[in-house]
Amino acid sequence: MSTLGIPAPVRRWRDAVLPQSRALPAERSAPATLRVRSVTKTFHGAGGLVTALDDVSVEVQPGEFVCLVGPSGCGKSTLLNLIAGLDHPSQGQLMLGGQAIERPGADRVVMFQEPALFPWLNVRDNVAFGLTLSGMRRAQRYARAEQYLELVGLGQFGRAWVHELSGGMKGRVALARALVLDPRVLLMDEPFAALDAQTRDRLLLELQRIWLETGKTIVFVTHNVREAAVLANRVLVFSARPGRIKAEIHIDVPRPRELKSPEMLAAANRISAELESEVTISEEQEMATATARNFASHGLLWRL
Numbered sequence: 001m002s003t004l005g006i007p008a009p010v011r012r013w014r015d016a017v018l019p020q021s022r023a024l025p026a027e028r029s030a031p032a033t034l035r036v037r038s039v040t041k042t043f044h045g046a047g048g049l050v051t052a053l054d055d056v057s058v059e060v061q062p063g064e065f066v067c068l069v070g071p072s073g074c075g076k077s078t079l080l081n082l083i084a085g086l087d088h089p090s091q092g093q094l095m096l097g098g099q100a101i102e103r104p105g106a107d108r109v110v111m112f113q114e115p116a117l118f119p120w121l122n123v124r125d126n127v128a129f130g131l132t133l134s135g136m137r138r139a140q141r142y143a144r145a146e147q148y149l150e151l152v153g154l155g156q157f158g159r160a161w162v163h164e165l166s167g168g169m170k171g172r173v174a175l176a177r178a179l180v181l182d183p184r185v186l187l188m189d190e191p192f193a194a195l196d197a198q199t200r201d202r203l204l205l206e207l208q209r210i211w212l213e214t215g216k217t218i219v220f221v222t223h224n225v226r227e228a229a230v231l232a233n234r235v236l237v238f239s240a241r242p243g244r245i246k247a248e249i250h251i252d253v254p255r256p257r258e259l260k261s262p263e264m265l266a267a268a269n270r271i272s273a274e275l276e277s278e279v280t281i282s283e284e285q286e287m288a289t290a291t292a293r294n295f296a297s298h299g300l301l302w303r304l
């Protein structure tokens, strides 16, 4: 199929999700441990070599909710993309259920910040779309789509069009579309970051409820400590670039958790205590890069 005319977020979703929908649900959903072993990732950027991740090792058990927290540019999305199989590590290895991760697979579904829904399909067809290639019959696809729309609180909206939905509802559809594929691991990259604060808070609590109901393994990237505190069993705090795991914080507050309880505030403060110095370092790095760029362009002007 030509990629001309397909918006980048839709293309990204298509490349990440469609290959995943070919496998049978049973293969996708069997519990499996995710292992990231001594992973380093370097990029050739405009300003030279960038080490995004440096010797990162993580193990995620089936049913865990793990949040990755760190300053902007510390390699969180890079790690998620490596787990998704959208990119390869420069060194180290990633495994799921004893199988090396080498490409996008049926067992890992990614949810990005932009819901990237198909505007020419209604809500139910958006959710059912990923099941098309699994060979499932239409009636069954629709039944599953309805079941997951119910789960995300949109049972009445299957026939609505994407343009009729609020930002929060689009987020719910994107979540249903990911869950309907029944992946072993759900990867979420700041999925609610673009939403207003009230909508985001509601969706956080909804995600907590859905995780409690489904027992999915979730790896969730955020730079928001409150989000991590309410959602995670375990928070991995990343250092400023090159990203390394600086601290591991277990959140043992019973569920369902409330956003404003004193226990949540204390948990968020524990995460902040580890994160703050890294954010400062990251800001200094960005200032230094901007200054160097500024000097370089002035140097160029003087030579002209």
Ligand SMILES: Nc1ncnc2c1ncn2[C@@H]1O[C@H](COP(=O)(O)OP(=O)(O)O)[C@@H](O)[C@H]1O
Pocket (backbone or CB within 6 Å): 043, 044, 045, 050, 051, 052, 070, 071, 072, 073, 074, 075, 076, 077, 078, 079, 241
């Ligand atoms: N494809 C790429 N090419 C060059 N540099 C990249 C690429 N992807 C990420 N980077 C760089 O790697 C670092 C980590 O990026 P990223 O993982 O997106 O950070 P985060 O998600 O934590 O904000 C950044 O410095 C970013 O500019």
Ligand SMILES: [Mg+2]
Pocket (backbone or CB within 6 Å): 076, 077, 078
């Ligand atoms: Mg990112």
